[in-house]
Amino acid sequence: MKISKFVLTALASVAIGAASVTSVHAHDDKYFDSIKSPNGGQTRMAGVYHFELVLAQDSKTAKENPVTVYVTDHANKGISTKGASASLTLVQGTKKTTVDLVPEGDNRLVxxxxxxxxxxxxxxxxxTMAGKPAEQARFTPFALAKKVNAKAADKGNHKEAEHTHEHQH
Known part of the structure; x- marks a missing residue:
């Protein structure tokens, strides 16, 4: 009798845990664009990782600028980038450039x-994290700011620019 009660309790715990994991993994690009990323960049999900791309915000002309990618899990806990390799291809108009990123610190690629x-x-x-398959993510790091500013100008209402996320219940 005690064993079946234990089994039922264990199964219920697994079911609750699976439901929690499913809801945690349900982040899409629209969701990430509706929240502020921890380091001021744009966050995307790929596999079990969150990648936050942080670029220079104030470079009006094309010049050499820093690139940083923060790697975290779904709970926003840093994941070690030791042994990882990465590349970022940037396309801007007709110009295309690819840069290799190297591990730096606990959870950064630079x-x-x-x-x-x-x-x-x-x-x-x-x-490509050490010993894992490659993961890919796509970014439009400055497109959202332009869209928000255009909406505010069209509406003549600065509050629209401050309140751009959708409420999901």
């Missing part, structure tokens, strides 16, 4: 690339 901080910048990130 490099330098030539880009301007404009809305037409797009990025494709490929990260």
């Amino acid at each position: 490099g330098k690339a030539t880009y301007a901080s404009t809305a037409n910048l797009k990025g494709a990130l490929t990260v």
Whole structure:
């Protein structure tokens, strides 16, 4: 009798845990664009990882600027990048550049690339963590700011720019 009660309790715990994991993994690009990323960049999910791409915000012309990618899990806990390799391809208009990123610190990948901080910048990130398969994520790091500013100008209402996320219940 005690064993079956234990088994039922264990199964219920597994079911609750699975439901929790499912809801944690349900983040899409729209969700990430509705929240502030921890380091001021743009966050995307790929596999079991969150990648936050942080670029220079104030580069009006294309020049060599820093690139940083923070790697965390779904609970936003840093994941070691030791032994990882990564590359970021940036496309801006007709210009395309690829930069290799190297591990730095606990959970960062860093490099330098030539880009301007404009809305037409797009990025494709490929990260291979030590002993794991490659994961990819796509970014439009400055497009959201342009969209928010355009909405505010169209509406003539600055509050629209401050309240851009959708409420999900």
